Amino acid sequence: MDHFHQSGDWTAIHNAVQLMEEVIKLTPDGHTKKAGQLSNLGSALFHRIEYLGELRDIENAILVTRQAVDLTPVDLTPDGCADKGARLTNLGNAFFLRFKYLGELGDIENAIPLYQEAVELTPDGYADKAAMLNNLGNSFSCRFECLGKLEDLENAILVKQQAVDLTPDGHATKAEQLNNLGDAFNSRFRHLGNLRDIENAILVSQQAVDLTPDGHADKAARLTSLGNALQNIENAILVNQQAVDLTPDGHADKAARLTNLGIAFQSRFEHLGKLEDLQNAILLKQQAVELTPDGYADKAAMLNNLGNSFSCRFKDLDIENAIFINQQAVDLTPDGHAHKQAFLNNLGGALQSRFRHFGELRDIENAILVRQQAVDLTPDDHADKAMLLNNLGRAFICRFQHLGKLEDMENAILMNQKAVDLTPDGHAHKAGLLNTLGAAFTLRFEHLGKIGDIMKATEALKQATENTSSRPFSRYQAAHLWAILCSKHQNPSTALNAYTVVLGIIPQVVWFGQTVHRRYEELLKIGRTINAAAAMAISVGDLSRAVEWLEEGRSIIWKQILQLRTPLDELRQQHPDLADELLRVSQALDKAGTSDFQDIDPEIKHKNAEEEAQNHHKLAAKYEELLQQVRELDGFGSFLRPKKFSELAPAAINGPVVIVNVAELRCDALVLCTSGEIVSVTLPTFSYKQAETLHLKLQSSLRAHGVRVDRDGDLATHLAEEANQDHFISILADLWSHIVQPILSKIEQVLYENADHFLPHITWCATGALAFLPLHAAGIYGSDNPMNIFDFTVSSYTTTLTAMLGSCSKPKRDPTVVRSVLIVSQPATPGQSPLPDVVKEVEAIQHYTSPDHTCHLTHEFATVGAVLGEMSKHEIIHLACHGIQDMKNPLSSAFLLYDGGLELNTLMRLSLENAELAILSACETATGHENLPEEAVHLAAGMLAIGYPSVIATMWSIRDSDTPLIADKVYANLLGHRDNSESQKAKLTPAYALHEAVKHLRKEVGEMNFVRWVPFIHFGV
Incomplete structure (x- = not known):
């Protein structure tokens, strides 16, 4: 036994058991040492149980330790008391072990009084006192997990702390006692949400790990405890993986450690949404189930955990597996078992999930039935009662929405209110419970119209946002619904307060610690919230706040990237x-x-x-x-906080910037003037729905002209009969009548006061579906009285005001200084259709560029690496190649070069200081992702973000034969002919140069040939 205790070598325990059995056979009944020998055999059997997990060893351990207790009188001497206490402890350990493997509550009830008697009999100062306290603490923890009574958990922490305090540093059992105390702190944190408990859990669990040498048999178990305590999910995965790696195949605890690692992966999935984490969780939990023999107490719990993961992943087969596995867990668990209610609850969740997807009424009926059973089995003082009530309330809401019975809604509110009342403020789950209660009150208001329900709903949701220990997305959901309810049913100032909270939570939802791709996925959930917030601010006349919010909520990912480069x-x-x-x-x-x-x-x-x-x-x-x-x-x-309006106003230094906010509440334009004033233009005849309809019509028109439109699925059903029709004239007329003309009329004086002899310049910053529509081409075409925006102003676009600020603050370059130009051309990209006119395009550019200041990469020399290597050396880059917009993964949008795609994801890593202009003579370089209209996820935005203050791009696929003309006219106006001094003096800015170039193309192809000239647009300054 000594060898085992010193080294943790499990092979030593087999010999110990055999020797002790022989010694006991040789010792006559009545011998004074008989009781001690029986007790020692029980201890040896305990250790073998931990390795082999055989039930016969448990039964034998109970038998021999009971005999040892019965044979030991309570002597009045301290030593005699201590002996009796030690043997009572061993008998308690035997019952405790049987409980662990069979899950019968009676065993833990037998163990606790034995441990208590042992502690009371053992005088202070005896070496074993701490160990006895530790065992008593473990039994209290175990009963808490069964019955959920916080009194047991408090007692567990109290006696485990006493055990640690009684054990001197350096003692062999110190690590074990610290580990057990850490588990108790962690358990209290999970049920009460007090951050001090999790801090204490991590502290003492880390001490336990540090005190346990590598190679020791308990190292894996202590790493598991630390992993369970760590709120940093990454560390939890790391230490749980170490625990699994240190546990040999065949070890009795292998399955439990695989399960814990699976739970850690699932926890990260729930926080970050990476499907790979959920796949890992399912794989690990499946292994744990396969390793656990039928009949083991933990089998049901492992099945339950696996079923939860299947429910989380949810595919058609997954939900059937989840229900089947959760039902197995319930069936394997006898009535009266401590975990029965948890398994019933999870079965109810799987049934409810299947109902939501397939609509079978019997599923929601069964879900309510089993979740009601779970609630009924759980006493009010059980730590899980609130969660079970909340889930039952959700099931009632689900049936109410299906059948409309008010009784279900009343039951839902009753259950949800009780769940909230049972949960202390600051608990990690409090926001979610308040969310559910707020949603229930809102539903009842919608059906009964009682204003008191709105008051109760908003109060619950407001409280949810204030619970900072809850998950950011739960708080965001609460704030969002709170703002909507205030907007519809309460005063605007209350709604503004709610939207202020929303804006404060969004950075926590779209967190720096996630990959860029994952952050874009999170933004899909946020949707139109920012536009609604700005609309509310505009409605009360708080225009500067509206501008600040629109800026804060647009191109969030780009601004995060730029922030890192500040x-x-x-x-x-x-x-x-x-x-x-x-x-x-x-x-x-x-x-x-x-x-x-x-x-x-x-x-x-x-x-x-x-x-x-x-x-x-x-x-x-x-x-x-x-x-x-x-x-x-x-x-x-x-420092690096969202910019105030005073910091944003200089974006309009070179001409007005028009932000068009499209929201369900209202549509408005906010014009930032060079004076720093904001002019508000209400757009009463335009709507959010109209913007979406115009976007769909644009898609149809492009299809009619044979332009590829990368959309998932078909157009909306209400436009199905109009598919592939040309709506260009009506689209541009609507943009003119409802948006552009009202704005130009309102700001006419502002527009022309700084225009000199040129056309004035406007920069558009549109939101929602309007971000995909050609405001720069708005007009009345094909009539006796044509009216077009390009006759009144030169148009540019910007993704954000911030994108313009850096460029506005830079000193203007001397126009006589020769610009260095990088030309990248791919007339015959491998695997793509040829672009024969690219050669003519390059020749046109070279009329205006200096050979000494030009680098031309083409064919096999135009590789991704070569282009990246040259970009920082030139002020202007011209990309004449195929471009693709990847709708499913926008960061994979790319310029197609000789050896592959120069992706947006790759471009984002650059930061160019001397860049001036990027001309993207490729298709779809400013298309964007229709589900992320505020994010400008396209190649043009990428070029702005990496340092190009000015970008010429395309809204959709362009005709190859049009590019030489555009290139010729752009560079003629931009650089002037290198051999003509007069043209050198007449240089224009990129926006004006493109305006003139498109004017020539329009004359060449015809004004009504919109698909040819409209896609060319300018971004930036």
């Missing part, structure tokens, strides 16, 4: 060390999550991707910590 000169002057650390972390975070693991072994790929994800999240946490430090310094309180 110069830190001012900070460095006053706090150089902090600036250097922030720069280091910013640069690392800028590159995080971008590695390519495509061509390596899958197992290594998974490991590398896992390590990179963990590093990414740690960098994000460190970055936020450093930002907070900077903002606490004098003079840096607003």
Whole structure:
């Protein structure tokens, strides 16, 4: 036994059991040592049980330890009391072990009084006192998990803390006792949500791991406990993986550790949404189920965990598997078992999920039935009662929405209110419970119209947003619904308060620690919230706040990327060390999550991707910590916070910027004037729905002209009969009549006061579906009184005001200085249709560029690496090649070069200081993603973000034969002919140069040939 205790070598225990059995056979009944020998045999059997998990060892252990207790009198001497206490403890251990394997509550009830008697009999100062307290604490923890009575958990922490305090540093059992205390703190945190408990759990669990040498048999178990305590999911996965790796196949705890690792992966899936994490969780939990023999107490729990993962993934087969597995867990669990209610609850969840997808009434009936059973089995003082009530309430709501019976709604509110009342403020689940209650009150208001329900709903939702320990998305959902209800049923100032909270939570939802792709997926959930917030601000006349909010909510990902590249000169002057650390972390975070693991072994790929994800999240946490430090310094309180209007106003220094906000409440234009004034233009005849309809009509018109339109599925059903019709004239007329003409009329004086002898310049910043429509071509065409925007103004677009600020602040370049130009051409890209007119396009450009200041990469020389290597060396880049807009993965949108695609994802890693203009003579370079209209996920936006202040791009596929003419006229107006001094003096800015070029193309192809001349647009300054 000593060898085993010192080394953790399990093979030593077999010999110990055999020797002790022989010794006991040789010792006559009545011998004074008989009781001690029986007790020692029980201890040896306990250790063998932990390794082999055989039930016969448990029964034998109970038998021999009971005999030992019966043979031991309570001696009045301290030593005699201690002996009796030790043997009572061993008998308690035997019952405890049987409970662990069979799950019968009676065994834990037998163990607790035995442990208590042992503690009371053992004098203070005896070496075993701490161990006895530790065992008593474990039994209290176990009963808490069964019955959910917080009194047991409090007692567990109390006696486990006593055990730790009684054990000197360096003692062999110190690590075990710390580990058990950590488990108890973690359990209390899970049920009460007190952050101090999780901090204590991590602290003592880490101490337990540190005290346990590598190779020790308990190392894996202690890593598992630490993994369960860590709120940082990355660390939890790491230490749980170590625990699994350290546990040999065949070990009795292998299945439990696989399950814990699976739970950690599922937790990360629920936070970050990576499907790969859920796949890993299912795989690990399946392995755990397969390793656990039928009849083991943990079998039902492992089946239950696996069923939950299948429900989470939900495919047709998954939900059937989930129901089948959860039903198995219920069937394997006898009535009266501590976990019965949890398994019933999860079965109800799977049934409810199937009902939502297939609509079978019997599923929701059964879901309510089993969830009601779960509630009925759970006493009010059980820590899980609130969650079970909340889930039953959700089931009632689900049936109410299907059948419309008011009784179901009343029951739902009753259950949800009780769940909220049972949950203390600050609990991690409180926001979710309040969300459900708020939604229930809202539903009842919609059916009965009682204003009191709206008051109750908004109060519940407001409380949910204030529970900062809850998940950001739960708080966002609450704030969003709160704002909507206030907008519809309460005063605007209350709605503005709610929207202020929404804006504050969004950065936590779209977190730096996620990959860029994942952040875009999170933005899909946020949708039109920003536009609704701005509309509410406009309705009360708070125009500067509306501008600030629209700016804060647009191109969120681009601004995050630009934020990481912000110069830190001012900070460095006053706090150089902090600036250097922030720069280091910013640069690392800028590159995080971008590695390519495509061509390596899958197992290594998974490991590398896992390590990179963990590093990414740690960098994000460190970055936020450093930002907070900077903002606490004098003079840096607003460091890298969203810009105020006073900081945004200079974006209009070169001409008015028109932000068109399209929301369901109302549509408006906000015109930022060069004076710093905001002019509001109400657009009463335009609507959000109309913008979507015009977008669909544009898609139809492009199809009619044979232009590829990358949409998932067909057009909306109400336009199905009009598919492939040409709506261009009506689209452009509607844009003119409902948007552009009212705006131009309102700002006519502002527009022309700085125009000199040129046409005035407008920069458009549109929201919603309007972001995909050609405002620059709006007009009345084909009539006796034509009226077109291009006769009154030159149009540009911008993704955000921030994108213009850096360029506006730069000193203007001397027009006589020769610009260096990088030309990238691909007339015959491998695997793509040829572009024969690209050769003519390049020749046209070369009429205006200096050979000494021009680099031309073409054919096999135009590789991704070569282009990336040259971009920083030239002020102007001209890309004449195929371009693609990837609708499913917008960051894979790319310029197609000789050896592959120069993707938006790759471009985002660049930061160019001397860049001036990018001309993207390719298809779909400013198309964007229809589900992310505020994000401008296209190649033109990418070029703006990496440092090009001015970009010429295309809204859809262009004709190859049109590009030489556009190139010729753009460069003629932009650079002037290199051999003509007069033309050198008449240079125009990119926006005006493109305006003139498109005018020539329009004359060439005909004004009514919209599909040819409309797609060419200018972004930036």
